[in-house]
Amino acid sequence: MSIQEPQWDAQFQDAADWEALETTMAARAALKHQPLGATFELTPFCNLRCKMCYVRLEKEQAVKIGRMLTADEWISLADDTLKAGTLNLLLTGGEPLSRPDFAEIYTALSDRPFVLSLNTNAALMDAETQALFCKRPPSSIAVTLYGACPETYGKICGDPGAFERTLRGLEMLAEVPTSLEVRTTFIQDNMHELDALREIAARYTKRFAINVNVFKPIRGATADVESCRLTARQAMDLDTAHRQYYKARQKSGLSPKEPATTPKKGKYTGFDLPPKVLTCMAAKGMYWLSWDGRMLPCGTFSHPYTQPLKEGFDAAWQRLPTLYEDLRLPEKCEHCEIDLLGCPNCPANIQAESGNFTDVPPYICALAKERAQRLGNLKTGSTRHHTE
Amino acid sequence: MKIKDGYILRDIADSFVVVPVGERVIDFKGVMTLTGIAPFIWTQMEKDTSREDLLAKVLEEYEVDGAQAGQDIDSLLAKMAELGLLDT
Ligand code: SF4
Ligand code: SF4
Numbered sequence: 037m038s039i040q041e042p043q044w045d046a047q048f049q050d051a052a053d054w055e056a057l058e059t060t061m062a063a064r065a066a067l068k069h070q071p072l073g074a075t076f077e078l079t080p081f082c083n084l085r086c087k088m089c090y091v092r093l094e095k096e097q098a099v100k101i102g103r104m105l106t107a108d109e110w111i112s113l114a115d116d117t118l119k120a121g122t123l124n125l126l127l128t129g130g131e132p133l134s135r136p137d138f139a140e141i142y143t144a145l146s147d148r149p150f151v152l153s154l155n156t157n158a159a160l161m162d163a164e165t166q167a168l169f170c171k172r173p174p175s176s177i178a179v180t181l182y183g184a185c186p187e188t189y190g191k192i193c194g195d196p197g198a199f200e201r202t203l204r205g206l207e208m209l210a211e212v213p214t215s216l217e218v219r220t221t222f223i224q225d226n227m228h229e230l231d232a233l234r235e236i237a238a239r240y241t242k243r244f245a246i247n248v249n250v251f252k253p254i255r256g257a258t259a260d261v262e263s264c265r266l267t268a269r270q271a272m273d274l275d276t277a278h279r280q281y282y283k284a285r286q287k288s289g290l291s292p293k294e295p296a297t298t299p300k301k302g303k304y305t306g307f308d309l310p311p312k313v314l315t316c317m318a319a320k321g322m323y324w325l326s327w328d329g330r331m332l333p334c335g336t337f338s339h340p341y342t343q344p345l346k347e348g349f350d351a352a353w354q355r356l357p358t359l360y361e362d363l364r365l366p367e368k369c370e371h372c373e374i375d376l377l378g379c380p381n382c383p384a385n386i387q388a389e390s391g392n393f394t395d396v397p398p399y400i401c402a403l404a405k406e407r408a409q410r411l412g413n414l415k416t417g418s419t420r421h422h423t424e
Numbered sequence: 425m426k427i428k429d430g431y432i433l434r435d436i437a438d439s440f441v442v443v444p445v446g447e448r449v450i451d452f453k454g455v456m457t458l459t460g461i462a463p464f465i466w467t468q469m470e471k472d473t474s475r476e477d478l479l480a481k482v483l484e485e486y487e488v489d490g491a492q493a494g495q496d497i498d499s500l501l502a503k504m505a506e507l508g509l510l511d512t
Contacts, residue, residue, distance in 0.1 A: 061436065061437050061439055061441075064437040064438055064439070065436070065437040068437060068438075070436070070437050072436065072437060121436050121437065123434070123436050123441065123443070123455075146445065146446055146449070147445055147446050148445060149432035149434055149443035149445050150443070151443065151454075151455060171447060172446045172447055172449060172450075173449050173450060174449070175449065175453065175454065213449075213450050213453075215453075
């Protein structure tokens with residue numbers, strides 16, 4: 037271990053300061069191109085069949101695309117990532133718990149010095165998995181909750197019974213000493229359930245995050261999202277309702293914090309680092325390993341990718357940003373005024389929507405325009421409020 | 425005295441970070457960063473040691489006066505004890 041310049045301040049900073057530290061570490065990692073944050077997408081399979089899922093595959097589809105990594109391969113990749121400097125490790129899928137060898141992989145990863153997080157739909161939770169998590173908890177668990185009643189689960193996930201199973205799973209997870217968050221993705225079938233979903237979430241945790249933007253499936257997944265996703269207007273209405281609820285609670289002193297929201301583009305836009313077209317940490321300080329072993333900047337991309345199992349982890353990580361170096365936004369976006377107000381036109385989203393990096397996707401345009409318009413309205417609205 | 429098992433010191437992106445593993449995550453959520461002489465002391469304390477040994481090692485490694493080093497070691501040990509990190 038290297039000891040740097042002997043400084044004479046014996047400092048010890050504990051978890052309370054972790055959030056601030058995480059940001060500075062992320063910045064330093066990006067500047068040095070160190071792979072600080074990883075996502076292991078353990079499987080493309082799922083016990084549910086959500087109609088808007090961007091990633092789930094059927095067995096027949098998956099075999100044509102690639103081979104699922106074995107538990108040993110994930111564990112050996114984890115060792116490579118440790119050596120390379122990965123600290124934050126998110127396990128996701130598909131549904132990670134649907135892997136019969138999940139406990140084996142999880143146990144091995146939890147014995148290694150990562151800050152582990154898990155995404156799950158909770159419907160496969162059983163006493164054994166609960167005991168595993170209680171004994172060696174991840175730092176955080178995010179549970180997706182798709183509806184507030186069996187009917188909605190039936191419509192969205194193709195399984196009405198999954199509603200009760202999810203609630204039972206949430207009950208079990210609420211007993212795990214971890215930071216629990218409930219997340220809902222909204223589409224036509226559950227957009228009327230915002231309040232009911234928030235109430236259910238509140239039984240288990242204070243953290244409830246919503247996602248209102250659904251993009252087309254990627255990497256061979258075939259969900260027909262166009263038939264069920266929200267229109268730009270509906271998406272903004274829901275987002276506004278969600279924010280207003282928390283603002284009102286904050287005013288009345290009931291809610292100390294802003295609502296948790298899905299990460300917004302631009303959190304780390306200070307960096308003018310290659311590949312410049314990506315305005316987040318993707319390929320700079322974070323990466324995604326897909327179920328079949330591709331390394332991608334983030335899970336929304338399909339390609340280009342590198343192959344850590346074939347070329348070695350370090351080579352794959354070094355080569356990743358070079359694949360995106362010459363990439364640019366579509367010509368029209370580069371001269372678009374709306375972009376300055378914030379547009380979800382990340383190349384990953386463009387690739388998901390258009391199937392290429394060059395065509396401007398109408399859905400993304402509509403979202404950005406709706407948002408820009410509301411920002412205008414919001415200003416007028418709040419002025420009126422203050423003068424009344 | 426030594427650091428309890430299950431805490432691992434890592435050197436990541438120019439920070440020394442202590443990460444709890446396995447069952448230790450129940451005792452300590454999140455991570456700790458160590459700066460200044462703290463990583464050096466931590467490493468010494470991965471094996472059983474005493475305050476006297478620590479002071480001697482620090483004086484060997486750093487140019488600092490004994491009183492100052494002793495104070496810093498004491499404050500680190502107190503913090504570690506407060507966080508329940510020590511096997512005494
Ligand atoms: S609003 Fe449309 S054209 Fe403008 S930046 Fe967004 S996607 Fe591109
Ligand atoms: S979608 Fe784009 S902005 Fe979002 S994480 Fe992926 S690369 Fe970053």
